Amino acid sequence: MRHLLSTTDLDRAAAIRVLDTAAQMAATQGRQIKKLPTLRGRTVVNLFFEDSTRTRISFETAAKRLSADVINFSAKGSSVSKGESLKDTALTLQAMGADAIVIRHQASGAPHTLAHAGWTEAAVVNAGDGMHQHPTQALLDAFTIRRHLTGGPGNPDGVGNDLAGLHVAVVGDVLHSRVARSNVDLLHTLGARVTLVAPPTLLPVGVGPWPAEVSYRLDDVLAQGPDAVMMLRVQRERMSTAGGGFFPSPLEYTRLYGLDARRLATLPDHSIVLHPGPMNRGLEISADAADSPRAVIVEQVANGVAVRMAVLYLLLAGDGDTAGTAPATGAVPALTSASSSGSTPATTAAPTTTAGATA
Amino acid sequence: MTAQYLLKDVRILDGEPTDVLVAGGLVAAIGPEAGDAAENAPDDLDVIDATGMVLLPGLVDLHTHLREPGREDAETIASGTRAAAAGGFTAVHAMANTTPTQDTAGVVEQVWRLGAQAGWTDVHPVGAVSVGLAGEHLAELGAMADSAARVRVFSDDGKCVHDPVLMRRALEYVKAFDGVIAQHAQEPRLTEGAQMHEGVVSAEIGLAGWPAVAEEAIIARDVLLAEHVGSRLHVCHLSTAGSVEIVRWAKSRGIDVTAEVTPHHLVLTDEEARGYDPVFKVNPPLRTQADVDAVREGLADGTIDIVATDHAPHTREDKDCEWAAAAFGMTGLETALSVVQQTMVDTGRMTWADVARVLSTNPARIGRVEGHGRPIAVGEPANLVLVDPEQRRVVEPERQATASANSPLRGRELPGRVVATFLRGRATVLDGVPQDDPADPRFAAGRVTP
Missing domain, CATH: 2.30.40.10 (Urease, subunit C, domain 1)
Structure with a gap:
């Protein structure tokens, strides 16, 4: 795995490898000393062209827990037409010796361009690009679902498992959502059945070939008893004429597509509720639903750090160049000793088996 | 000499x-x-x-962006017409979206004169329909028609004359001097922020969609307007199967409409956008294979009258960036004839006489260009x-x-x-x-x- 730009880069084995590595990382995060020496001396740049405090903090935490040096580059407003171009920013970071660039950008495809234009040799991690992809969000969602719905005694994180047989409903603004696109691809790769639920105005023209079913009626889908319900953030400005007028009013949206206590009660006992955050309480999700025991929303945040640690580890310590160096080999025992499943997963998470990961 | x-x-x-x-x-x-x-x-x-x-008779391009005055960093009248000559053209129509806009007799005469001085091809300036391409007030179409540049083709290309009343008035007004309105058919509200063809690929790669209906709705409206006022309409860079159907229907009704297709819409599809290389970003966008097949068929059967390049040079900095920030447009003067040969002649759809018709005779007739598009006799x-x-x-x-x-x-x-x-x-x-x-x-x- 050279970059992580899209969940379509991951085949089933590669996706499970990331999730299993994340499980090992998560295990270390229960300790009092959370920091691992794995990426000591490596530099991770968080290049954020768009505000996203929570994603940036999550990546920053992940990199620091792996002992990487972290540089936060908030480039909001310096889009191409005014100020520095993406190209010059990339050349600058390359000159400064960035080993990985975590990029959030409002333009779909910007991480792809950064990775392939020849401007930098750094590994590129897509932290959300326009309406395209947000692969680490989908990975942390899959990690959370797998842990809750496939884990059991002796294997609480469901290590080694995929999501075959599970039914996941993804509800809300699919049209503008990179989270939805990443999740559809990854959940399908892991064997889950996906149903997209949205008003027709918030589904893309061209959704047909996606490996997902589509419904306009939330109640009908909930009646099927999905194992997980993933609520997407709906931006209030989508209802204004300037924002496109995608639905008549927030109240109507909530009535038809909001997850409230009544709808929550119709779900099977084992079903869980996810939300990528930040939530619009009272719009797509009520306080009752958000704060219920089924909601795993806060846990998603914690899992986000573990998943991002795993991604940075596999990208930076997982290539042949550095696998044999002291920091990387030092990291594997650290992982192993902390892992509940012994040394085997730690070594499978290591470099040699990741070579074929990119599609 | x-x-x-x-x-x-x-x-x-x-x-x-x-x-x-x-x-x-x-x-x-x-x-x-x-x-x-x-x-x-x-x-x-x-x-x-x-x-x-x-x-062949020297090629005539009805749709060229020479960028001068204003963007001489991308192209000049001299460099653009030299490229045109290299591509086999002997006359080009210089689109009006320059800076300043070609919306007065003074600016069109300047472009015409620079073209004559360069000497590579005849240069026929296209006059703007509206002042500053703003779509609000008619530019002085008569003054441009009567100028030394003898403008006959008027277009706000790059922008659509979307106000139906302004479009109607323009269609009527140019009848006085046998002019034609060349419409860039793009319903603006349906294409706000649009980046590429709206369909399967845009849904997957997350770029805002430019729906086919935004083009077809304007063409449908305009052919009906042209019929109503008895005027001549030319449809620029038609790109969808639906547009071909509408023009075919309009011609069957006897409406005086002509249509063009670009070389790139004859050969490329929206699949090219998958790599996010902005060199494939163009307006109207690259469409689907079904649309490519339809415009080829329309060109072969005469529904589409001409091939025009929409040659749109851009500097490196306007393309060496993320897709959404990049400019729309691609060059085409030096590859147009080859693309037509590849897609239409070598496939047996057209003869060389047909090529002369769509790249010389018809564009010269639509633009009322004298001395070009003539028989070889x-x-x-x-x-x-x-x-x-x-x-x-x-x-x-x-x-x-x-x-x-x-x-x-x-x-x-x-x-x-x-x-x-x-x-x-x-x-x-x-x-x-x-x-x-x-x-x-x-x-x-x-x-x-x-």
Whole structure:
């Protein structure tokens, strides 16, 4: 795995490898000393062209827990037409010796361009690009679902498992959502059945070939008893004429597509509720639903750090160049000793088996 | 100064090999008489072995962005027309979206004069329909028509004349001087922020969609307006199967509408966007394979009257960036004929006579351009292009004559090569090379790189 730009880069084995590595990382995060020496001396740049405090903090935490040096580059407003171009920013970071660039950008495809234009040799991690992809969000969602719905005694994180047989409903603004696109691809790769639920105005023209079913009626889908319900953030400005007028009013949206206590009660006992955050309480999700025991929303945040640690580890310590160096080999025992499943997963998470990961 | 040229064993369109003598700015003789006449010719006779080559009337582009005045960093009138000559053109229509806009007699005369000075092709400025392309007030169409530039084609290209009343008035007004409104059909509200064709690919890669209906709705409205007021309408760069159907229907009703397709819409699809390379970002966007098939069929059956390049040069900085930040447009003057050969002639859909019709005769007629798009016959002005259909070449944008490198065909092998272009008997291109005149002070000044 050279970059992580899209969940379509991951085949089933590669996706499970990331999730299993994340499980090992998560295990270390229960300790009092959370920091691992794995990426000591490596530099991770968080290049954020768009505000996203929570994603940036999550990546920053992940990199620091792996002992990487972290540089936060908030480039909001310096889009191409005014100020520095993406190209010059990339050349600058390359000159400064960035080993990985975590990029959030409002333009779909910007991480792809950064990775392939020849401007930098750094590994590129897509932290959300326009309406395209947000692969680490989908990975942390899959990690959370797998842990809750496939884990059991002796294997609480469901290590080694995929999501075959599970039914996941993804509800809300699919049209503008990179989270939805990443999740559809990854959940399908892991064997889950996906149903997209949205008003027709918030589904893309061209959704047909996606490996997902589509419904306009939330109640009908909930009646099927999905194992997980993933609520997407709906931006209030989508209802204004300037924002496109995608639905008549927030109240109507909530009535038809909001997850409230009544709808929550119709779900099977084992079903869980996810939300990528930040939530619009009272719009797509009520306080009752958000704060219920089924909601795993806060846990998603914690899992986000573990998943991002795993991604940075596999990208930076997982290539042949550095696998044999002291920091990387030092990291594997650290992982192993902390892992509940012994040394085997730690070594499978290591470099040699990741070579074929990119599609 | 002007040499005489004897083209030996050349095929005129699809005809049998013959000889053609170009002299005195005219097609002086055809057949055995050409050789006889050449024997009595002065020393400056240039004999070209044209075995296997095809002679077409000089190409006429109804849709070229020369960028001057305003964006001379992307193209100048001299560099753009030199590229046009290299592509086999003898006349181009310079679109109005310059800075300042070509919306007054003064600006169109400036463009016309710079074109004449450059001497590579005839330059016919297109006049803006509305002042500053703002879509609010009619520009002084009559003044532009009566100017030295004799403007006959009016367009806000780059923007749609979306106000139906303004469009109606423009269609009516230009009847006074036999003008035509060339519409960039793009419903603006349906395409706010649009980046690429709306469909399966846009849904997957997350770029805002430019729906086919935004083009088709305007074309449908405009053909009905043209019918209502009895005016002439030209549809720029038609790109969808639905648009072909609407134009076909309009023509069947006798509406005076003509339509163009670009070379890139004949050969490329929205699948190209998957790599987010902005060289494939264009307006209207690349569509689906079904649309490509439909525009090819429409061109072959005459529903689409012409191929026009929409040559849109852009600087590197306007394309060397993320997709959403990049400019719309791609170059095309030097590859248009090859694309038409590849997609239409080599596939058996069209003859060379058809190529002459869609790249010369029809655009000259629509633009009311005199002396171009004429039959190749004795006594006609020698506006000609000599093509070798057997040669193949790989597109290298940096080696093209245009000042910009945003060709979407980089690295592709295309059939056909322009061997020579003649503008009123003067060779602007020989052996595939633009014939720069070292004595011309413009080259000495470095304005044009030979």
